[in-house]
Amino acid sequence: MLDHLTWGRPIWARPLKPWYTDAVTERRFPPRLNHVAMSMARDSLDDRGRADILTFYGEVFGWVEGDNTGEEGNPLILYTGAPAEFVYLLPSDEPLSAPHLDHFGLQVSTIDELHDIVRKAKDCQGRDERVRVIDVHARTTHGPTRDYTLTSAYVGFVLPLMVEVQHIEHSPSLLGIAE
Numbered sequence: 001m002l003d004h005l006t007w008g009r010p011i012w013a014r015p016l017k018p019w020y021t022d023a024v025t026e027r028r029f030p031p032r033l034n035h036v037a038m039s040m041a042r043d044s045l046d047d048r049g050r051a052d053i054l055t056f057y058g059e060v061f062g063w064v065e066g067d068n069t070g071e072e073g074n075p076l077i078l079y080t081g082a083p084a085e086f087v088y089l090l091p092s093d094e095p096l097s098a099p100h101l102d103h104f105g106l107q108v109s110t111i112d113e114l115h116d117i118v119r120k121a122k123d124c125q126g127r128d129e130r131v132r133v134i135d136v137h138a139r140t141t142h143g144p145t146r147d148y149t150l151t152s153a154y155v156g157f158v159l160p161l162m163v164e165v166q167h168i169e170h171s172p173s174l175l176g177i178a179e
Helices: 047-061 111-125
Strands: 035-041 076-079 086-092 103-107 131-142 146-157 162-172
Touching: 047 076, 047 111, 047 146, 103 146, 111 131, 111 146, 111 162
Parallel strands: 035 086, 103 162
Antiparallel strands: 076 086, 131 146, 146 162
């Protein structure tokens, strides 16, 4: 059970929960992100545009098309593979426009997974100039009890927002240790 002190902490400072927690049936949980919605130019979500988006995000991230039955405006819904998590793309006459580095983030469980995603994106970039990749970079933040190393890269294709892929690793802090 989460106490009131947990809710304001960054995710990496919260008590660890099993990775298999079911996001749909879990009874109590703090508010969490379950989807990202973006409006896009109608022509970017025509049959060809949808096929390109599905191919890229399928190859690189393993996302698949979701059922949009009952949704207004014929959105393209991309299921990320996690329960109740998806990307929602809505055709619009007023599409979202964002600066180059605006993004949403995904966390992966291993450095190898991060590198594999970047490799797949670079493979696609060799075939399609619309693919954008900002290569892997790591930085360490020192805390009072743990140090956190954030390793990340950015991947973009057609969507107005890039995807930042992150791996977070923690280790005992070096602060306060006498030399």
